[in-house]
Amino acid sequence: MTPDISRIIQTVLVEIISDRIVERLAATKRKALVLLDMSDAGIGDAFQELNKLYRDSWSLDVAASREVFDARPSIFPGQALAIPQTAWTILDVASPMTRISSLLADKSMLIVPNMSMALAGKVAYGISDDTPSRLMTAALETGKLVVAVKDACCPVCRDQDERLFVANDAYRAMMIANLEALDSFGVRLCRAPKLSQVVSRALLPIAPDKGTPNPRQNTAFITPQALTSLPADSKGVFGWQDAKLANGSTVNIAKGVVVTPLALEELRARNISVIRH
Structure with a gap:
């Protein structure tokens, strides 16, 4: 075999192997665990966005409490996930942390398509006394990306909802404080119709912020x-x-x-x- 042919073959093999490696890494990154909570705010849009990710070759598993799983027809009427039932895991408060950790182990992120006020408040204050809060807390503690839909937890979102929302300023401030705490923890908060877009962008590397202010700066x-x-x-x-x-x-x-x-x-x-x- 002449040196030129050998070099060509080596180049082609390297390109093929490199493409396979890139594909494997991409497939590994596009794995997420979906945590279903009890809120139905924006759930129709959120489910459509999850189905869009699933059709776009995302590997999605679902985790839910027994209460959410049993109450699905009443909580999410007419809404269906394309994710097959074989990919669902039912958890309860007694589920050991080893099981929760194993669900997150091979995932790049946790997606919460319908975060409730209760879940936002508990995680914001470091409380993990039920299935959703334990799972979301575990994701944060193990450095997983977390993307959560805030439609049920944000006063601006609730003002735009068809349902009556006339909470006073103190109550609204409490809602905002919870979300700002989650934001400071690194949770990517979004509206339901933007879920797939935010999830996909969450995998992109973040460029360093050259404009980060000096804490002592008088602004x-x-x-x-x-x-x-x-x-x-x-x-x-x-x-x-x-x-x-x-x-x-x-x-x-x-x-x-x-x-x-x-x-x-x-x-x-x-x-x-x-x-x-």
Whole structure:
């Protein structure tokens, strides 16, 4: 065999093997555990998004408590998951942590398509006394990516729901505090119609943020119409409470200040645009 032919064969073999390795790694990453909770807010859109991921060759297993599994017809009327029943695992409070850990072991992430207020509150405060909270806590403690739909837990989402929602500011602040805690834990929060998009993007590497503020930096955000100076906290973060204080049609954000996703959603809901300086 001549050197040229040998080199060509080696090149072709390397390319084939490399493609196989890339395919294997991609398949490994596209494995997720779906945790079904008790909320039905946005569940129709969430199930459609899960089915979209399943059709897109995602390997999805489902975990649910016995209560959720038995109550499926009443909780999720007319909604069907394409994920076969053979991929479902029923857990209860007595299920050992070794079993919960084994469900997560070969998965790249945990997807919660219908996170309830109870689950958000428990995980935000480090409480894990039932199946959903134990599973979500285990995912965070073992460094798994967690993507959760916030439709039932976010006051802005609930305001846009057809069902009556007239909670006072204190109750809304509690909801936001829970979500901001989850956000700080690394949970990717999203609306139900965006679930598949957020799940797919969660696998992409995150570029380092060159604009991360110095915690000691003295920053401020100003709402010109109100002529009010709102001092940033020690972390230089513009949060939901700050967004609630904003007036007028624009808010100026000082350079280096981090705007939380919940603050952005609050501003968008009130048609307030953000100007960076």
